[in-house]
Amino acid sequence: MTQGRKPQLRLIPGAKSGDPLRELYQKYGGSVYGRCVYILKDRSKAEDAMQDVFAKALEHFTGFRAEASPLTWLMKIATHHCLNLIRSERAPWRSRFKTETEARGSGHGGPQVFEARDLVHKLLAQFDLETQTAVIHYHVDEMTLDEVAALIGRSVPTVRKRLEDFQTLCEKEAPT
């Protein structure tokens, strides 16, 4: 490749070559924003949370790039950050989702019409942060038990137990 000569073309709109933020935006933006929206159920808050997650990625950019899976790292940070935000709001998930469900009204099919992920989301409110994290990575990210255990730093039996607790509640509370 010829060096030391300005290329005779220009990209439009273009960006600085190797702009890390643009790369993060194009590769991972949709995934991280989607995770934040899924947990926070508020697009404005989700955008703020997503910015926080990418800010952390930039702060640790060298280590971040060296990760075997930068996306897995981002999804883990996003999940943890959003779950913590909900906890810090001190608004019980259960009451919040009850309100949301009622607000849907019959025009959307009423409270009976839940997507599967909405149900997972609703039931998560009753568990601790670690179980919430494990459930999201297992049921939403569709990671294996081994992968979830490695990601959250727990043993497979521990993760299995957490998921089984969640499963038990699902079977008890899920509408038929």
Next chain:
Amino acid sequence: MTSLPMGIGAGPRPGHVGELHLRRFRAGELAGASHDQTASHIDSCGACRARLRMLDDEQRAFEREVPLARFTGGVERARRVPRTRPRRAWAWTATTVLCAAAGVVLVARTGVFEPASPPGTGLNQIKGTRSVEALIRIARPDGSDQRSAAPGTTAALRPGDRVRIGYRVPGVRHLIAVSLDDAGTITPLYPQSGAALPVVPRPEAMYLDDSVEFTGHGGERVWLVLARAPVTVAEVGRAVKTAVISAAGKSDGLGPIEIPGNQVESFSWHFDKP
């Protein structure tokens, strides 16, 4: 784990690719056997192909909802002032200002031109597969006077003309576009560095976000490379260099790009700069 009631996803779906794995595939994070197995499964599984398209749509929706300028402004702000508690009042004001600025950028992006289905289509037939299509649209800066250029042809450019590259693929491919000018300068067009962009089959032709304006004088040859396995900009650059050397330094009449160990379909166009 047994499956949950109501069809709730219960971990990895038997016989299918897990969602995070699909996302990693889309982000170009998989390599070697993991990549090949995933690509092969996606090629043969309509459900996973549809889910991959949904992830593609999710990214496009995100880019529409949160333009790049607003994203970068927000992230830089979050780096300077870590959020410890809600601060909606001033954040709203700042976001509004950034939205206004982003609007200008958005106009610049969408105002270039929106390619229609072009007649100038390049087809590559590989035995036993559907065709890959390579597309070029040329337009004035305001998007007017659009025209197509078929692969292998020469197109004359006027001052300010902008070129946009498109494709349609029958299976998962890894896309890189580079250009070579008369002086032998090879310039990555898309992406500008790193790994190729994984692209998936869609019913409609897809175009890269950026358009290109060629400046200076003389000729410029553009290659669109669609590889079966992951490939990097550096590898394609070396392959183009090899092609240039084998053609005695002349950009005219160069053959297809070859990358050892990878099945590659390449298309090229020659542009006469004004």
